[in-house]
Amino acid sequence: MVQKKQNVTIKGTKEGLIFQLDDSCSYESLVDELIEKLSSKHYQQAEGPDVLVKVDTGYRYLQDHQQEELENIITNGRNLAVEHFESRVLSKEESEKLRQESQTVTxxxxIRSGQVLKVVGDVLLIGDVNPGGTLMATGNIYVLGALRGIAHAGFEGDSNAVISASVLAPSQLRIADEIMHFEKEKDHEKMMSSVFLDELQSFQIGRVQQLVQSHPELSKNEKQLLA
Known part of the structure; x- marks a missing residue:
């Protein structure tokens, strides 16, 4: 006898419940099976705090009214509370944001004194950042020139971002929320250098070649190399 495929799978975790909803069946079939499974006395209203539910919809796109309907089915008359819906489908806005964050802007x-330049993604600056100038990026910063002002990589919180410059002589470096100040009389110019945060969130400065070992994920599009 062939076992009927389940459109709704309910799993228990330490944090609560996970509802896995099949993304290949019709929405109507999904709703019918969800109602049927939740009709069990096991899920009826009981004393105690609400059990948190994560709803995994896979590659199914839910419209707002469908998501609201599913949440009502899950919570109505039960001590269940939907924590969030999880989907592998990206909205246009999310897709565009990911595209921007993965790009390198050249x-x-x-960048002169008083100027502040912000970039979404990585930035390759062919030029200088003068004293008093600021270059910011949500990703990595690469300066093919002299970095004498301020550079802030990962300014939206990416602590894995790096800063690299042909001539490194900044007044200040920032990666995510960490800040490093420089005093001109103590710090000398460093050639072809890179900066990143280690596991203790401390700044590490060295030759740009060290990124090969510390940040191998920076290598992109190697498949496009011609043999």
Missing amino acids: LMRI
Whole structure:
């Protein structure tokens, strides 16, 4: 006898319950089976705090009214509370944000004193950051020139971001929320250098070649190399 495929799978975890909803069946079939499974006395209203539920919809896109309907089915008359819906489907806005964050923006200019330049993603600056100038990126910062002002990589919280410059002589470096100040009389220019945070969130400065070992994920699009 062939076992009927389940459209709704309920799993218990330490944090609560996970409802896995099949993404290949019709929405109507999904609703019918969800109602049927939740009709069990096991899920009826009981004393005690609500049990948190994570709803995994896979590659199914739910419209707002469908998500609201499923949440009502799960919670109505039961001590269940939907914590969040989890989907592998990206909205246009999310997809565009990911595209921007994964891109490398190339600029040819000099950032002068008083100027602040912000970039979404990685930035390759062919030019200088003068004293008093600021270059910021949500990703990594690469300066093919002299970095004498302020550089802030991962300014939205990416502590894995790196800063690299042909001439490293900044007044201040920032990665995520960490800050490192420089005093000109004590710090000398460093050539072809890179900066990143180690596991203790401390700044590490060294030759740019060290990124091969510390950040191998920086290598992109190697498949495009011609043999």
